[in-house]
Amino acid sequence: MSDIERExxxxxxxxxxxxxxxxxxxxxxxxxxxxxARFAGKALLEVIVNLPLVLPPVVIGYALLVTFGRQGPLGxxxxxxxxxxxxxxxxxxxxxxxxxxxxxxxxxxRQALEAVDAGLEAAARTLGASRARVFxxxxxxxxxxxxxxxxxxxxxxxxxxxxxxxxxxxNVPGQTQTLPLAIYSAxxxxxxxxxxxxxxxxxxxxxxxxxxxxxxxxxxxxRWLGQIA
Amino acid sequence: xxxxxxxxxxxxxxxxxxxxxxxxxVTAVIGRSGAGKSTLLxxxxxLLKPSRxxxxxxxRTLFDADQRIDVPPxxxxxxxxxxxxxxxxxxxxxxxxxxxxxxSGHTSGPDFDDVVQLLGIEALLARRPxxxxxxxxxxxxxxxxxxxxxRALLMDEPLASLDPARRHELLGYLAELPRHFQLPxxxxxxxxxxxxxxxxxxxxxxxxxxxAAGPALSVLSDLSLQPLVGxxxxxxxxxxxxxxxxxxxxxxxxxxxxxxxxxxxxDAPNGASVRLRIRARDVALQREVLxxxxxxxxxxxxxRVLDRDGPYSAVELALDAQxxxxxxxxxxxxxxVHTLGLAPGxxxxxxxxxxxxxxxxxxxxxxxxxx
Numbered sequence: 001m002s003d004i005e006r007e008x009x010x011x012x013x014x015x016x017x018x019x020x021x022x023x024x025x026x027x028x029x030x031x032x033x034x035x036x037a038r039f040a041g042k043a044l045l046e047v048i049v050n051l052p053l054v055l056p057p058v059v060i061g062y063a064l065l066v067t068f069g070r071q072g073p074l075g076x077x078x079x080x081x082x083x084x085x086x087x088x089x090x091x092x093x094x095x096x097x098x099x100x101x102x103x104x105x106x107x108x109x110r111q112a113l114e115a116v117d118a119g120l121e122a123a124a125r126t127l128g129a130s131r132a133r134v135f136x137x138x139x140x141x142x143x144x145x146x147x148x149x150x151x152x153x154x155x156x157x158x159x160x161x162x163x164x165x166x167x168x169x170x171n172v173p174g175q176t177q178t179l180p181l182a183i184y185s186a187x188x189x190x191x192x193x194x195x196x197x198x199x200x201x202x203x204x205x206x207x208x209x210x211x212x213x214x215x216x217x218x219x220x221x222x223r224w225l226g227q228i229a
Numbered sequence: 230x231x232x233x234x235x236x237x238x239x240x241x242x243x244x245x246x247x248x249x250x251x252x253x254x255v256t257a258v259i260g261r262s263g264a265g266k267s268t269l270l271x272x273x274x275x276l277l278k279p280s281r282x283x284x285x286x287x288x289r290t291l292f293d294a295d296q297r298i299d300v301p302p303x304x305x306x307x308x309x310x311x312x313x314x315x316x317x318x319x320x321x322x323x324x325x326x327x328x329x330x331x332x333s334g335h336t337s338g339p340d341f342d343d344v345v346q347l348l349g350i351e352a353l354l355a356r357r358p359x360x361x362x363x364x365x366x367x368x369x370x371x372x373x374x375x376x377x378x379x380r381a382l383l384m385d386e387p388l389a390s391l392d393p394a395r396r397h398e399l400l401g402y403l404a405e406l407p408r409h410f411q412l413p414x415x416x417x418x419x420x421x422x423x424x425x426x427x428x429x430x431x432x433x434x435x436x437x438x439x440x441a442a443g444p445a446l447s448v449l450s451d452l453s454l455q456p457l458v459g460x461x462x463x464x465x466x467x468x469x470x471x472x473x474x475x476x477x478x479x480x481x482x483x484x485x486x487x488x489x490x491x492x493x494x495x496d497a498p499n500g501a502s503v504r505l506r507i508r509a510r511d512v513a514l515q516r517e518v519l520x521x522x523x524x525x526x527x528x529x530x531x532x533r534v535l536d537r538d539g540p541y542s543a544v545e546l547a548l549d550a551q552x553x554x555x556x557x558x559x560x561x562x563x564x565x566v567h568t569l570g571l572a573p574g575x576x577x578x579x580x581x582x583x584x585x586x587x588x589x590x591x592x593x594x595x596x597x598x599x600x
Contacts, residue, residue: 120317127377
């Protein structure tokens with residue numbers, strides 16, 4: 001494994017993991033709002049959450065650049081007051097991956113939430129549990145398979161994310177150059193075919209390992225829930 | 230103890246209920262399906278919000294639409310058992326049993342070992358709900374409700390999803406609980422044997438309204454209510470006491486209102502209180518005691534004559550003017566009413582065969598209903 005390969009592989013893992021961690025609480029809150037809450041503008045929220053699925057990734061990357069770039073309103077404030085910069089940084093790559101993964105995660109988690117038997121939650125209420133406790137002790141464990149699926153989907157989407165990342169944070173080795181971006185760079189260079197093929201191989205191995213791990217976790221969670229004997 | 234006067238609006242049903250439940254004993258809510266029984270129970274538990282009215286438990290206001298009081302379900306202090314058990318699939322039986330116990334603020338209440346032993350679920354503690362049978366699941370659900378240290382129990386057709394053998398077995402456990410733990414129980418059902426076995430008071434609901442309430446024997450024996458109850462075939466419930474067993478004949482003699490009845494052998498010791506159910510259409514009326522193969526001839530006085538559908542009349546007899554559970558109904562033809570000249574105040578003799586007495590429900594009844 002060459003240094004460039006190791007760097008891109010590790011960076012992909014780090015970006016995808018951080019993106020999932022960042023998006024998971026947001027996805028859970030959004031799934032809850034869409035599945036359980038009643039409020040004005042719910043339809044609008046649903047559309048906004050799903051935008052990254054329907055828009056070209058380049059557009060999302062551009063929107064992020066406009067918002068979080070040094071000239072963007074939020075980006076300037078974050079940079080000037082907190083010293084946080086997104087463009088050209090690892091942080092920005094994570095943000096781009098998280099935004100792109102969010103709709104898939106919301107979808108999976110929302111389905112799991114809607115499948116939780118409200119009767120069990122009602123039973124827990126009568127046994128003395130407050131709403132918050134019912135959520136933590138009944139709802140959350142019962143939707144664990146869905147949370148897991150959401151996380152796996154988000155992780156996979158983050159590993160493959162390209163368009164929004166390259167538009168928003170460019171292609172900086174060690175900062176934003178994940179496996180897909182490294183493959184792209186290799187293909188741009190004359191005689192880079194072999195390097196690209198090796199990176200492709202690493203991508204496939206990584207994806208297979210992630211999927212295998214996810215299935216193993218899923219079986220365990222389901223067995224724990226008594227959903228399979 | 231529970232006092233309520235509420236209106237609940239549901240998509241298919243508007244429930245208007247007014248009730249006062251005693252501080253102890255079992256109150257059965259009966260009625261046809263769709264009469265609003267479950268809706269009422271859910272409102273008491275706090276899982277449904279009435280549109281108006283009030284609910285109090287032992288003087289504490291749980292709901293009051295005018296004062297905008299709505300105590301959330303987890304602070305109401307009811308142990309609830311649902312038809313489907315609703316055990317938490319990700320917790321073991323022990324985890325399920327302790328779920329409410331951990332949250333309960335009360336320090337006194339049923340003891341874990343006591344409940345587990347009484348329900349016979351010691352061997353199940355480490356198991357997961359999906360490995361249990363239907364009957365086992367309901368026993369765990371009952372234990373879980375008891376262990377949250379409730380002030381009262383609410384049960385919504387807890388035996389409805391079980392096969393007859395399991396129902397019968399669980400009925401035995403249920404009969405013990407309210408007295409063992411000194412807890413009032415509100416019990417929704419439409420099974421006559423559950424009512425006969427368990428209930429001290431009966432509330433009848435029809436089309437969303439509470440139409441009658443009172444001691445079990447008098448409500449169950451009130452034939453005018455029976456069209457509202459459905460399923461139960463018109464009949465009477467008599468309270469009696471086992472006098473002696475005629476083992477050679479597999480018969481039991483029971484004293485009812487100072488008179489002696491012979492019924493198929495009951496599984497109850499001498500002196501035990503029992504309830505006997507006799508269908509109105511099995512009872513014949515005559516002016517005086519006659520020699521007949523019908524073993525039971527009871528003297529009484531006509532108190533009511535009601536015209537029923539078709540050629541029939543329902544005649545209500547008082548076997549003993551003072552005692553509860555001494556009302557007998559006979560379904561006879563209007564012609565017989567005319568021929569015998571039956572009218573309120575008229576002394577008559579009612580006769581029925583021993584085989585007409587429902588022994589099963591009566592045999593299982595162990596509680597003392599000595600009104």
